[in-house]
Amino acid sequence: MQSYYKNFECKKCGDCCKGYGGTYINDYDAEQIASYIGINIKNFKENYCQVSCGKLIISQGESGYCIFWNKNLCSIHPVKPRMCKEWPFIKSLNIDPDNWNIMAEMCPGMESKK
Numbered sequence: 001m002q003s004y005y006k007n008f009e010c011k012k013c014g015d016c017c018k019g020y021g022g023t024y025i026n027d028y029d030a031e032q033i034a035s036y037i038g039i040n041i042k043n044f045k046e047n048y049c050q051v052s053c054g055k056l057i058i059s060q061g062e063s064g065y066c067i068f069w070n071k072n073l074c075s076i077h078p079v080k081p082r083m084c085k086e087w088p089f090i091k092s093l094n095i096d097p098d099n100w101n102i103m104a105e106m107c108p109g110m111e112s113k114k
């Protein structure tokens, strides 16, 4: 697999915490976040999440940002979901330069591949 690691440097703009179709979470993510903010998993899923395309995502606030985006920082940084930790080094972007370039138009930290 070709690596694009050298084509990324996060600008800390927060754009990936706004929109992009939602932040998907798995059960492990949900358990970690619920524990971190001190609530039970049922409360977390009911009050901090919504369902998109049959999958659980973190809710967005009225601003359009993830509800855990606060004062230009991720307020759950130590336990943020896997997709947030790995972005943009996820398989679908690393195996297909077209996918990488589409996302690079939205993420200023990603350098397009010509």
Ligand code: SF4
Residues within 6 Å of the ligand: 009, 010, 011, 012, 013, 014, 015, 016, 017, 087, 088, 106, 107, 108, 109, 110
């Ligand atoms: S959109 Fe890209 S550059 Fe901006 S914070 Fe997210 S990963 Fe970093």
Ligand code: SF4
Residues within 6 Å of the ligand: 016, 017, 018, 023, 058, 066, 067, 068, 069, 070, 073, 074, 075, 076, 077, 080, 081, 084
């Ligand atoms: S969990 Fe943190 S890094 Fe992930 S979208 Fe929300 S604010 Fe951004």
